[in-house]
Amino acid sequence: MIMQKRLDYSFNGYQVPRASRSPRGRGTVRKRPDSNRIQAFDILASVAGNLLQKNQSSIPDNAASAKDPLAVFGINIKENKQENQVGSFKEEQFENGTCSEVVSGCVPSLQGKHENQRVAGDSSFHDNHLEGQGQNVIEREDERVKLRSTNEKTIRIKNRSDGLIEPSQRASRDCSAENHVEKPSLEGHFRRNLDSLPNGSGTRKLLNRDDDENFVRSTELNSKNKIPDPPTDTIKVKDASPFVNDENNSGDNSVLENSEMMYPFKKRKFFYQTSSSTSDSWSHCQGTVDSSCTRVNGTNHGTGGTMHVIEESSSIADEEVHPESKGCNVKLSIKSFKVPELFIDIPETATIGSLKRTVMEAVTTILGDELHVGILLQGKKIRDDSKTLIQTGISQDDKRHRLGFMLEPRHNRISSSYNEDPCFLTTGSQPKLSRQSTSLMLQQGTYNVSRERSTVKIENCAEGDLNMVSSLGEASANNNNMSKCRALVTVPAINMDALAVVPYRRKSGNSYFGQRRIRRPFSVLEVEALVQAVEKLGTGRWRDVKQRAFDHAKHRTYVDLKDKWKTLVHTARISPQQRRGEPVPQELLDRVLSAHAYWSQQQCKHQFKSM
DNA sequence: TTTAGGG
DNA sequence: CCCTAAA
Structure with missing residues (x-):
């Protein structure tokens, strides 16, 4: 005791x-x-x-x-x-x-x-x-x-190569602020990486938009760069979908895959x-x-x-x-x-x-x-x-x-x-x-x-x-x-x-129910994957969407995807100022609206037909 | 199990 | 995210 x-x-x-x-x-x-x-x-x-x-x-x-x-x-x-x-x-x-x-x-x-x-x-x-x-x-x-x-006292933890976890610093806030400083710091790594990105400008833009979100954007950017097939907002008719979608571009999964690393860690306060x-x-x-x-x-x-x-x-x-x-x-x-x-x-x-x-x-x-x-x-x-x-x-x-x-x-x-x-x-x-x-x-x-x-x-x-x-x-x-x-x-x-x-009431089997799931904000990459999938599949096939774009993201259920889509649509409709959380590129939001409009229309048509 | 929506 | 009626 x-x-x-x-x-x-x-x-x-x-x-x-x-x-x-x-x-x-x-x-x-x-x-x-x-x-x-x-x-x-x-x-x-x-x-x-x-x-x-x-x-x-x-x-x-x-x-x-x-x-x-x-x-x-x-x-x-x-x-x-x-x-x-x-x-x-x-x-x-x-x-x-x-x-x-x-x-x-x-x-x-x-x-x-x-x-x-x-x-x-x-x-x-x-x-x-x-x-x-x-x-x-x-x-x-x-x-x-x-x-x-x-x-x-405060504790600062930073990772050490020797396996010790040590306190750390905030990586984001200083990101942009110290852009010119050349230090072998994490921020430095960060910065250099960003700078080395093909489109450094975009990076900076993101980084400077909101200090508190720097971290997120940064990672997001980095991740984004890995996307094999950058998303496009071009809309072309293909298959049954009016939206871009390269079948052969394993983009669906790739994107998602990349998105997987986008954890809900926003650099906030x-x-x-x-x-x-x-x-x-x-x-x-x-x-x-x-x-x-x-x-x-x-x-x-x-x-x-x-x-x-x-x-x-x-x-x-x-x-x-x-x-x-x-x-x-x-x-x-x-x-x-x-x-x-x-x-x-x-x-x-x-x-x-x-x-x-x-x-x-x-x-x-x-x-x-x-x-x-x-x-x-x-x-x-x-x-x-x-x-x-x-x-x-x-x-x-x-x-x-x-x-x-x-x-x-x-x-x-x-x-x-x-x-x-x-x-x-x-x-x-x-x-x-x-x-x-x-x-x-x-x-x-x-x-x-x-x-x-x-x-x-x-x-x-x-x-x-x-x-x-x-x-x-x-x-x-x-x-x-x-x-x-x-x-x-x-x-x-x-x-x-x-x-x-240590006695612990483990949740063996179902004994531990009623626990709310962790909140895991969708990363931009995930959003992108979702948008892409919905563009192709429509808004009423969440299970397929899940299977197509989030098959390996066990924590994303089709209900989650559906909910996310719902919020995306809402987000796209409100003014940028009212949006919260990790900013979703307008381009994506535009696609959301387009897809939403399109599929809503399809739905209506179907209903009309069946009547 | 999935959808679809409200909470 | 959760909860659920409905399909």
């Missing part, structure tokens, strides 16, 4: 993104009263959000990144060229990224440090330098930060969730830390490297726990969570987009589920939640022990009634990949997790836009790595045992 409470405090100290309500205030954010879980989730959400953000922000021209896009996820891929078509990726021990990173000390407030930290921290999301220079904490950059009290219990001892400590993120106790754990240490610094009192240690609180600053190692099995011929999507799926699939925070001490999982920190050995007296935090799914098995295929690699242009070959492979098996099960959380994320997260799958339980990085804790991510410890 106490342990939990302490953890809670710690998390309370972080500013984690909070789910925001949908623009129209219709989305329902359902949170469970379990604050611990939710907070942990939120953190994860932010992690995922960043993961996604980065993952989708085009391919960095960073050599390393380009070579190993998964690196940012701490995913090691081993390509086995022996198997030509389907490269097989085998398990590979984490070289350096299997630990959670924890740094003790108070988390500094970021006030007035945004720019600074951001720049420094973003120099490269691929390097390992981490906040070597005293930026041991992650921060979330957002105007709202300014509003927070100095007692609040981040909402920080402040814990209700703000007056804990931790908070008090905060006041002693300056915004430069100076480490408490003068110890620079992991400086310049990525070692993460967790060191507890002592100080203030800790009531109830231990009389003898009264006056001492264990302060922890969790720099990063350990993320399970993921294994991706994807054909060589798969596109980068596919890879991204696959990884994306893997991450969301895993993290999207019920999450749980595991605590590890010296590599051992602490199962007894009722133990006190000191009883467990976590105290100010011992600064040597390594504490690790890991994120793990709340479930220990993959029992999914929904079974959403995590991969959407099948496309018209790509050879069909068997699901097996594309599914996410985790060390302990294929992970075919349904996202539907974690609706609550995900919804929170989704509502908060950028926060889709997911978690872990499995981490290599490689104890050898531990020696490589002291202070690092190797954790078997999907530790069955660990999971078992």
Whole structure:
């Protein structure tokens, strides 16, 4: 109990993104009263959000990144060229990224440090330098930060090549603003990519239209560029459809495929969730830390490297726990969570987009589920939640022990009634990949997790836009790595045992019903796919539309498509100013109206005939 | 199961 | 997105 409470405090100290309500205030954010879980989730959400953000922000021209896009996820891929078509990726021990990173000390407030930290921290999301220079904490950059009290900490997570998820920055807002700055930052990658696009002008236009939407547009653009056959608004009569539609252009699927990577992560504002219990001892400590993120106790754990240490610094009192240690609180600053190692099995011929999507799926699939925070001490999982920190050995007296935090799914098995295929690699242009070959492979098996099960959380994320997260799958339980990085804790991510410890009312079968699905705004690409399909099939054959253009998007039902069409028509009819969400190109909206008019007319004719 | 529409 | 009557 106490342990939990302490953890809670710690998390309370972080500013984690909070789910925001949908623009129209219709989305329902359902949170469970379990604050611990939710907070942990939120953190994860932010992690995922960043993961996604980065993952989708085009391919960095960073050599390393380009070579190993998964690196940012701490995913090691081993390509086995022996198997030509389907490269097989085998398990590979984490070289350096299997630990959670924890740094003790108070988390500094970021006030007035945004720019600074951001720049420094973003120099490269691929390097390992981490906040070597005293930026041991992650921060979330957002105007709202300014509003927070100095007692609040922020968490910034950024992806690291070593598998540690680290806080991140906002990629979008600065996108356009720093166009001229040449920094190897994510934004830089982003920017360069955009600039290198064939039609840079269009890009810019999009990027500058709305800061908050930059991210979306950017990714969208990138994605769009992959569309084999750019949509056209030309209307020509062909077949029974007056709309463009190249039968031979596997465009239908391609588009959709591409659209798959368009997750509902719009770069919007981040909402920080402040814990209700703000007056804990931790908070008090905060006041002693300056915004430069100076480490408490003068110890620079992991400086310049990525070692993460967790060191507890002592100080203030800790009531109830231990009389003898009264006056001492264990302060922890969790720099990063350990993320399970993921294994991706994807054909060589798969596109980068596919890879991204696959990884994306893997991450969301895993993290999207019920999450749980595991605590590890010296590599051992602490199962007894009722133990006190000191009883467990976590105290100010011992600064040597390594504490690790890991994120793990709340479930220990993959029992999914929904079974959403995590991969959407099948496309018209790509050879069909068997699901097996594309599914996410985790060390302990294929992970075919349904996202539907974690609706609550995900919804929170989704509502908060950028926060889709997911978690872990499995981490290599490689104890050898531990020696490589002291202070690092190797954790078997999907530790069955660990999971078992946490009772979880899983939604086995149908026991967990009534859960609203996650909100997943249609991406422009999806809209395009939809429009194209409807142009061809009409507005009364949603099942066919689904089959034709969204066959592999399990989360899009024909009802969804129908609903989307409905909203598209509505959107097309209202003024641009009244539209919300990710802007849909006018060209598409025009097509929507045209198609809608055409098919409505057809419908009337039919009715007339039959009469 | 699909459609079609209201909520 | 959800819920459902109707087909």
